[in-house]
Amino acid sequence: MYQWINGNSYMNQVTFYPTNITLNSTAASHFSNVRYVRIGIDPQKKKVAIMPVEKSVIERNCIPKEQLQKISIGKGYGRISNKAIMHQIYTTLHVDVDTRKYPATFDEENKLLEIDCTNEI
Numbered sequence: 877m878y879q880w881i882n883g884n885s886y887m888n889q890v891t892f893y894p895t896n897i898t899l900n901s902t903a904a905s906h907f908s909n910v911r912y913v914r915i916g917i918d919p920q921k922k923k924v925a926i927m928p929v930e931k932s933v934i935e936r937n938c939i940p941k942e943q944l945q946k947i948s949i950g951k952g953y954g955r956i957s958n959k960a961i962m963h964q965i966y967t968t969l970h971v972d973v974d975t976r977k978y979p980a981t982f983d984e985e986n987k988l989l990e991i992d993c994t995n996e997i
Contacts, residue, residue, distance in 0.1 A: 888980040892973040896957040904954030912944045924991040
């Protein structure tokens with residue numbers, strides 16, 4: 877009997893680099909209609925959350941502008957470039973951010989991409 881191996885084509889996956897967060901095409905698909913996101917850190921669970929922020933929310937000033945991060949969506953990927961954020965993730969969560977892949981799940985109820993930094997791929 878064959879044991880089928882999971883692929884990563886349909887898995888939400890995020891790669892941390894010293895200067896940016898790169899989302900694979902599946903993870904980036906949750907952000908295709910936005911230009912800005914918020915990033916949160918949960919030190920107890922060692923998780924990073926990325927929340928899409930719609931233009932109407934920005935226009936109503938519902939979120940402090942200093943919390944907004946620009947996301948660039950390309951063919952097959954998404955990227956949030958910010959060296960300071962990567963340093964904060966590294967120092968707060970004590971996880972490696974030098975070309976490390978982590979699994980992510982999209983929480984539909986809360987509209988968050990949650991990255992599990994305890995489980996490197």
